[in-house]
Amino acid sequence: MxxxxxxxxxxxxxxxxxxxxxxxxxxxxxxxxxxxxxxxxxxxxxxxxxxxxxxxxxxxxxxxxxxxxxxxxxxxxxxxxxxxxxxxxxxxxxxxxxxxxxxxxxxxxxxxxxxxxxxxxxxxxxxxxxxxxxxxxxxxxxxxxxxxxxxxxxxxxxxxxxxxxxxxxxxxxxxxxxxxxxxxxxxxxxxxxxxxxxxxxxxxxxxxxxxxxxxxxxxxxxxxxxxxxxxxxxxxSNIGEYLSDYDDEKIEVLLNDFLTYEKEHDIYILENTSPNLVFVILESWTSTISNPFTGKPGATPEFDKLSKEGVLFTNLYSTGSTSEIGNSSIFSGYPALPEISISMQPFKHRKLKSLNQSLKPRGYTAGYLFSGDLKYGNIDSYFTDHGFERIQDESDFPSGLKKGKLNYYDEDLFKMFLEKVNQQEEPFIECAFTGSTHSPYDFPGHNKPKWEGAEKNFMNSVIYADQCLADFIEDAKKQDWHENTLFVIVADHGHASPYVTNPNDSEFYRIPLLLYGPALKDSARGMVIDKVGSQADIAATLMYQMKVDTGNDYPWSKDLLNPNVPEFALHTTTRGFGWVTPKGQFTFHLDYQKYIVNTFDADVLSKERERCNALMQLLYEEYEAL
Known part of the structure; x- marks a missing residue:
């Protein structure tokens, strides 16, 4: 003893x-x-x-x-x-x-x-x-x-x-x-x-x-x-050795159209410039689960109906494959670099601007609700440091609710979210981050599958989450604040689906973005935007529509409603990166030093790779300086 x-x-x-x-x-x-x-x-x-x-x-x-x-x-x-x-x-x-x-x-x-x-x-x-x-x-x-x-x-x-x-x-x-x-x-x-x-x-x-x-x-x-x-x-994240070292003159030649295009335009889709913004960030909703993107059977009939009444972006890509990267890209207009997660580095992400900070002078308040643990990926820290007034996760949910292994169910998330939004004074930015479409997919009724075959567990969780989203929208319509609200419905990142399973394929990273709600002009309803972009472009797109002078706060974000905007998307893969333009796409592995996927024609690939290299070089140089 x-x-x-x-x-x-x-x-x-x-x-x-x-x-x-x-x-x-x-x-x-x-x-x-x-x-x-x-x-x-x-x-x-x-x-x-x-x-x-x-x-x-x-x-x-x-x-x-x-x-x-x-x-x-x-x-x-x-x-x-x-x-x-x-x-x-x-x-x-x-x-x-x-x-x-x-x-x-x-x-x-x-x-x-x-x-x-x-x-x-x-x-x-x-x-x-x-x-x-x-x-x-x-x-x-x-x-x-x-x-x-x-x-x-x-x-x-x-x-x-x-x-x-x-x-x-x-x-x-x-x-x-x-x-x-x-x-x-x-x-x-x-x-x-x-x-x-x-x-x-x-x-x-x-x-x-x-x-x-x-x-x-x-x-x-x-x-x-x-x-x-x-x-x-x-x-x-010390990936500088893998990146190009072009001089300023070469970068200017390669990215001239990226850097000098006309940014002023007169395409406006909002009824006014100060709507409430309600973000619904959908866990893992790759675009290939929805019929409007693929023309194939999907798992999102309710989302498909909503997309016919809103502005649907069909060629948007997540910047990475994890939730914390998706969140910082959405709210700070910041792209991702291979092996770097800026939300994990407060000393750097604090120097970025976020949407709520840009709108705070107009009297906007900001809240964020997640049904799981926000300590994952340091997401809580990111939103805390950027001044969100209310940040809540699973620890704030009422006792007695049934819960999955990873988080509370989407139906309960949206009920609590609606209660929180109803308590806010307008105008506001409110965000709900769903979780039922994350493994282990133990949502209510998971043992009564509707989808069979490849990725059936994920697809059945999407069917459940899709209905929860629709129910939330219907409940929101009964609230006073609804009449001046723009819903921003977007995924945090992609996921394998019955149609795309290769995580080295850029299609794996294609995600939905839907702007929906009464704040839209009637002429904008049913609009489809097929320009190539990424989550990092949401910030500039929204701020232009709201006529917010952001100066150079979002230098890497571009306005996807601008008819002059250059079309491209940079995204990361595990130990690599991907590049998408209207001409094609490729993914490149840093360790293997070879293309894993490439759809560019041979005579185009070399220049597109150089343009991608130049952009990553500029982005990495700024990241190092933060």
Missing amino acids: KIFKKTGLAFLLLLLFWILVFDFQRILFSIHNLPKLSDSSFWEWIQVFFHSIRLDISMGAYLSAIPLIFILSYIVFQKKFLFIIFKVVVITELILVSMIHAGEINAYGEWNHKLTSRVFMHLGNPDEVFRTADYSMTFWFVFYLILEVVFGWKIMKWLLKKEKFTVKQSPLWAKIVLFLPTLPILLGVYFVFARGGVQQIPINIDAAYFSKKYIVNDISVNSPYFFGKSFLLFKR
Whole structure:
């Protein structure tokens, strides 16, 4: 029993050690950056230490795994060198964690975000670091580094004394028998802690978000966890080596029509310039599930009816294959680059504009409701940082509702959404993000299939979601705000269907976009727009119709109702990218360095590839500069 007590004590004390270190670092950060907290209350600051606990435990579990092996080995074998190794490992980790945080305290004043992989760009040129950092920054870095290491050392001596883990009067064979199953079990528990629990979606930095003030959230988010996440993204997203390096003159020649077309036009489809905007973002609704896009049997009869009364865009492509990329593209008019998810990088996405920010001067408020967990892909963080007044997910749904494995059902999402919209003053931007068309497709009645054959589970979930959408629209028609409302119905990304299953095919990424509602002019109803574009073009299209002067806030978004607009869509694939124009489409794999799919004629392919390369180069250069 002593063995179990000692091992359990080691397991818990290691976690407690790291939590105390992280909280001490938060206090130092707050003191050093006190002026930035001037508009935050003491109560809001205190809450940081509660909301941070999940990420702290997660990071503490990562850091405790290796030390646990040595401390349990010491408990079994009682060899002094094992305890020395244990201390060396903990101190090494402590120094690394302290270096990250000491650097963050100094960098925050200039960068206004937590320390990220951006530091590696600077460390690549050490001379730049020393020349741009004044003496005070060097002093404070060393000061905080020493202070944090000394604090950690003192806490370690207090919590992790060797005497606490000394076991006597037990035969070695008995200790070994107990040690062999105990170690993997405790490491397994650490693994569960590290991923934030046994839920389907692992924990993300969003778990520590709770405030409307980004500095408070930055204090709450565990610094080494954030840095580690950023490092992984850095390793994945450093794609510059794969991209072109054209000079300015060549880019101007290749993209002349993209950059110089006439943007003024007189095609307006709205009754007035300040309608309510109700976004319905449909999980995984690829266009190939709908008859208007394919001419084949589909699963969306209700959507098909709605499309005859609205403005339907038939050649729109998602910018990526995940929800967080889709959301940032829709609301910030931002395309995607291979292996980069900008919503996962607050220090970059904060510098983008979003639709609600453009409309805020007109008195618009913004709300977002999702039936699942918004911590996935850091979506909650994206909308929080961009000033949405109300952001709600599964944790805000009423108790007692039946729920699928991943989210609440679409029918309940829309009921709750309607209640929330009814409480808002006009004008507003309100968004509902559906979830029933996401695996495992456990919607009500999923065991009574209507569709058979390939992708039947997905297609049956679409049939259910399609009816939920229609019911919501009918209920919305009974509300006072409906008369001045434009519904923006669009998918977050594509999905395999009975007609397209290849994720390297651009058709996999083609999605519906429907503008619908009383805010449309009668002359616009039934309009079909077949121009090639992407989710990133929704922002410019809407802002032009609403006569909002956005300046250069959405440089990568184009107005799809403009008769002069160049037609193209850039989208990402896994480790690659795709390019679509009226002349054809291709997808290219970065690692294989070859086309996976290509429909361009041989005499056109070379130029289209160069145009795609030039656009990605410009986009990547701006991304790096953010």
